Amino acid sequence: MENTFDKTAVETIDLLEARLRRIEYAVCGQVNESTLSGNKTSAARRLAALEYSLHQLASKSRVVQELLRLHSRHPDLFQSLSSNDLPTTLDAESLLSIIMASASTYPATASRLTSILDVPVPPAELSAQLIDLQPRIAKVEALQAAQNADIAQLRERSAAVIQRWYTVDILRAGESWAELEGRVEQVEQKVRRTALAKRLDDDMV
Template structure:
């Protein structure tokens, strides 16, 4: 029975780990396996190489916050790291003849060449420095603090708006409506006083007229 872990698979795992380390930190560290190979010493056995890979991965996780966040994201959402299923190519329209298909291909041939040229150009672009990514990741806690402060300020502003609306409503009820009711009450009292005064004046005039009539 063939062993489950072969030297080829170990080399592939080590190569992937070194690429991952380079993508995250921008540099790679030499493993004891590579040191033994470069110094022409006796190569490590499978168990030692697995231990070496595990130690290298733990070292990368301990000194890289990006690696820890990637590992946390993998544990929470492992489906994000699965390769997307390949979609089978759709069959061409059976109603088209070979001449029509060839005409379509020739008409789109320049766009194929342009796309291939752009893809080739992308290969020559340098990888952005990891310092920029580390800086953005290090700013994440500060951004979260700023968002928390903004939420607190928004809650405080909402409370101030509610209090202002309550004060305005109270002022309207007491000053405006209450003042109008007070003026209406005063007007009613003044009108009653004026009515009493007029009645007394009318009665006094009637008495004077009666006096002059009987006195004359």
């Protein structure tokens, strides 16, 4: 009986280790061979090593951290349900009404799924051509980005030139014309005064 328990414990630890290695390979793309424990190691040490490996994997992967956090908050999501256990508290009549309300969308969804199967797969040559064009597309995108930067710089320079032209030529010219008009008015006033004084002198004579 003791040998059976030991065998069961070893097989369970082997399964846990295999699952952990599959997760590590799916997340990291490789398996750290240095963390593999041999069958001759005690069960307690193998469990401690697996727990350490899990913590190391969680510290390196944000996805694993999110999964562990989700499992701690909602453990029911990770439990498999049998076909007889419905994941709802509604009665059969309510479920039937919900299903019948969406019954009209089932044929449309089925036809769409069928139409997806009818879509032809692009030939491999076309995909290879697109892959070969990727460097040229990247160069064109870089060139376009540089042109956009040049255009933005030209717009800024044009706006600065227009602002300078408006400030120097328009505003200052307007000020000069206003000053000239003021001087002309002053001269006209002096001329009128001189003409009036001369007229008065002539009348007195």
